[in-house]
Amino acid sequence: MKAMKIPSVLQASATELPFPDDYFDAVFTDPPYYDNVPYSYLSDFFYVWLKRTIGDLYPELFATPLTPKSKEIVAYSHQGGYEEGKKFFEDMLKKAFKEISRVLKPNGIAVIVYTHKSTAGWETLINSLLDSDLVPTATWPIDTEMEARLRAKESAALASSIYFVCRKMKREEVGWLSEVKEELNKRLPRKLEELWKEGISGSDFFISAIGSSIEVFGKYRKIMDYEGNEVSAGKMIEIVREIVTDYVFRQIIQNGIAGELSSLTRFYLLYRWSFGEAKIHFDDARKLAQSVGVDLEREWDRGFIKKEKEFIRVLGPQDRKIDEIRSNELIDVLHKVLLLWKTGRKDEMKEVLSESGYGLKEAFYRVAQAISEILPLESAEKKLLDGFLSGKERLISDMKEKAEDVKTRQKKLFE
Numbered sequence: 001m002k003a004m005k006i007p008s009v010l011q012a013s014a015t016e017l018p019f020p021d022d023y024f025d026a027v028f029t030d031p032p033y034y035d036n037v038p039y040s041y042l043s044d045f046f047y048v049w050l051k052r053t054i055g056d057l058y059p060e061l062f063a064t065p066l067t068p069k070s071k072e073i074v075a076y077s078h079q080g081g082y083e084e085g086k087k088f089f090e091d092m093l094k095k096a097f098k099e100i101s102r103v104l105k106p107n108g109i110a111v112i113v114y115t116h117k118s119t120a121g122w123e124t125l126i127n128s129l130l131d132s133d134l135v136p137t138a139t140w141p142i143d144t145e146m147e148a149r150l151r152a153k154e155s156a157a158l159a160s161s162i163y164f165v166c167r168k169m170k171r172e173e174v175g176w177l178s179e180v181k182e183e184l185n186k187r188l189p190r191k192l193e194e195l196w197k198e199g200i201s202g203s204d205f206f207i208s209a210i211g212s213s214i215e216v217f218g219k220y221r222k223i224m225d226y227e228g229n230e231v232s233a234g235k236m237i238e239i240v241r242e243i244v245t246d247y248v249f250r251q252i253i254q255n256g257i258a259g260e261l262s263s264l265t266r267f268y269l270l271y272r273w274s275f276g277e278a279k280i281h282f283d284d285a286r287k288l289a290q291s292v293g294v295d296l297e298r299e300w301d302r303g304f305i306k307k308e309k310e311f312i313r314v315l316g317p318q319d320r321k322i323d324e325i326r327s328n329e330l331i332d333v334l335h336k337v338l339l340l341w342k343t344g345r346k347d348e349m350k351e352v353l354s355e356s357g358y359g360l361k362e363a364f365y366r367v368a369q370a371i372s373e374i375l376p377l378e379s380a381e382k383k384l385l386d387g388f389l390s391g392k393e394r395l396i397s398d399m400k401e402k403a404e405d406v407k408t409r410q411k412k413l414f415e
């Protein structure tokens with residue numbers, strides 16, 4: 001039998017690996033994400049007990065009274081406020097990726113696990129990768145989180161992490177924006193099709209799409225437009241978001257009416273699809289709004305978009321009062337109709353439907369159906385939608401009859 005090699009485990013900072021250049025065939029890493037988890041502080045809870053029990057066996061690992069904090073790659077905001085913590089995290093992550101690339105053999109593989117629900121987190125990863133010689137050649141979303149986990153309950157937590165498979169290779173110096181866009185438009189929809197078939201949805205879908213797009217633009221050290229300006233990672237994510245948004249609409253609305261919908265309706269649908277009923281950080285909501293042409297700051301606190309400190313929440317019908325809904329926006333009319341349906345005010349409901357003109361419009365019912373399909377079974381909004389939609393055929397025929405009636409009466413008036 002062949003003798004087994006005993007692996008050796010050692011402790012060092014990822015930013016200063018004690019190995020020579022071109023040493024490893026592969027590196028696998030699962031880096032921290034900003035201030036998501038205060039690892040070193042959590043470790044202190046166990047560290048003090050381990051130090052007492054096995055500290056004498058591993059004196060070099062237990063030299064300090066508590067776990068070392070100064071080289072931890074994390075965005076703590078207590079030393080110099082949030083901005084400084086963020087900058088520290090980003091600089092250290094960059095340093096760690098450069099170090100990985102240094103110790104990898106040419107053409108060696110690095111697998112980096114990453115997930116972050118805010119787009120800013122992705123910009124950092126992209127910028128850090130672009131700065132090293134690690135070129136992403138494949139990306140895979142893998143379910144890694146428990147659904148019942150505490151953070152998943154109220155926030156729009158992600159269910160999957162993206163595994164970036166990168167090669168150490170020289171990247172091309174410049175990619176031209178128009179060519180990169182063309183390549184994205186060609187490659188991304190195919191990948192989106194695959195992700196859709198695998199049942200990846202909501203924010204995970206967006207994040208996986210961002211991962212796949214890095215396979216395209218990560219080949220270049222920088223992207224330039226023809227006016228000679230360098231295109232930021234943030235701008236690239238914006239472009240990806242537009243391609244993804246377009247794809248998602250075509251999938252959830254499923255026929256040609258996607259183009260008839262107002263920007264606000266598109267925003268509502270996309271928000272529900274991406275984040276369900278959770279509140280999200282203002283900046284992420286703003287980016288989502290931007291991709292469908294909604295100016296979030298103009299719209300919040302006027303209708304169904306509500307600002308709560310630095311968060312945005314998209315209200316459902318059950319969060320609103322009938323009398324406060326006044327506009328003729330499809331979503332507002334739908335909310336009003338659902339509230340009237342819920343309280344049994346059927347005649348008023350029909351009146352709203354016919355006055356607004358939505359009662360006989362296919363788009364109205366399709367949007368209602370799409371929202372219902374997006375939401376989970378236990379959602380109060382879904383229950384209202386399903387109840388209302390179950391009487392749809394009857395309602396439409398009543399409304400058609402009424403419309404005919406009005407027409408005949410009008411005709412008689414002019415005879």
Ligand SMILES: C[S@@+](CC[C@H](N)C(=O)[O-])C[C@H]1O[C@@H](n2cnc3c(N)ncnc32)[C@H](O)[C@@H]1O
Binds near residue numbers: 014032039074
């Ligand atoms: C996302 S977690 C990895 C979790 C791991 N995959 C697991 O399943 O337990 C990130 C880890 O990076 C560690 N870390 C933070 N700064 C580091 C540094 N400078 N060098 C090496 N590791 C670091 C954290 O302590 C934390 O354990």
